[in-house]
Amino acid sequence: xxEMRKNRSSxxxxxxxxxQAVLQGNSKGDRFQKIQLKMSMNDTLSTALSNILNAExxxxxxxxxxxxxxxxxxxxxxMKSNNxxxxxxxxxxxxxxxxxxxxxxxxxxxxxxKPRYNIKKEDYEKFEKRYLPAKDFGFLIVSTSKGVMTHLExxxxxxxxxxxxxxx
Numbered sequence: 001x002x003e004m005r006k007n008r009s010s011x012x013x014x015x016x017x018x019x020q021a022v023l024q025g026n027s028k029g030d031r032f033q034k035i036q037l038k039m040s041m042n043d044t045l046s047t048a049l050s051n052i053l054n055a056e057x058x059x060x061x062x063x064x065x066x067x068x069x070x071x072x073x074x075x076x077x078x079m080k081s082n083n084x085x086x087x088x089x090x091x092x093x094x095x096x097x098x099x100x101x102x103x104x105x106x107x108x109x110x111x112x113x114k115p116r117y118n119i120k121k122e123d124y125e126k127f128e129k130r131y132l133p134a135k136d137f138g139f140l141i142v143s144t145s146k147g148v149m150t151h152l153e154x155x156x157x158x159x160x161x162x163x164x165x166x167x168x
Contacts, residue, residue: 041067046112048072049165052085056107063103067096074148075141075165076101079110082139082150084167108133110167113140120160124151131166138168 041047048065055063065072068090076099079085086102119127119142128151132138140151144161154161 043112043114044069045072045075045165046114049075049110049112052101052103053107053110056103056105059105061103063101064098065101066098068099069096071148071164072099078141078148078150079167082167084110108138108168110165112165113163116143116162116164118160119163121155121158123160124155127151127163132168138166141165141167 044067048068051065052063065076073090076085076088080088084104084106086104088102089100091098091100113131117127124140127140128135131140141164142149142151142154142159142161143164144154144157144159146157146159148164149157
């Protein structure tokens with residue numbers, strides 16, 4: 001019992017010394033290493049669309065999105081071609097680059113669709129009812145075998161695919 005108390009007290013003294021050294025900024029004999037944990041972003045498209053929506057709600061003139069992937073670029077270009085976004089300026093860097101998006105104030109809601117549902121050419125109406133507030137108001141973004149496009153274009157070309165996002 002005495003040995004345990006003796007070892008415990010010496011352990012506590014050592015721990016107190018080490019903690020004091022860490023708090024003062026000098027490490028004794030490199031016993032401690034500074035560990036930095038970096039969180040990885042799970043869904044960059046969801047993050048980008050929620051950043052755009054939040055900036056729109058606040059009334060900002062532009063929004064900075066980072067990192068930017070090929071999918072995000074395509075989705076932003078589709079939104080721009082349908083007059084939901086203004087100019088988009090891309091800046092490349094090692095960590096994925098960023099995009100400065102000029103907002104027009106036309107977005108009521110936008111978001112990514114999770115899970116990415118498979119959709120047949122006959123089933124667009126079902127998902128329009130689920131994600132869009134009214135018929136012919138807004139659009140779904142679909143990834144098809146012929147590329148990424150709006151659900152209206154996919155209906156015209158009679159293509160199915162996977163749902164990626166919605167905007168209205």
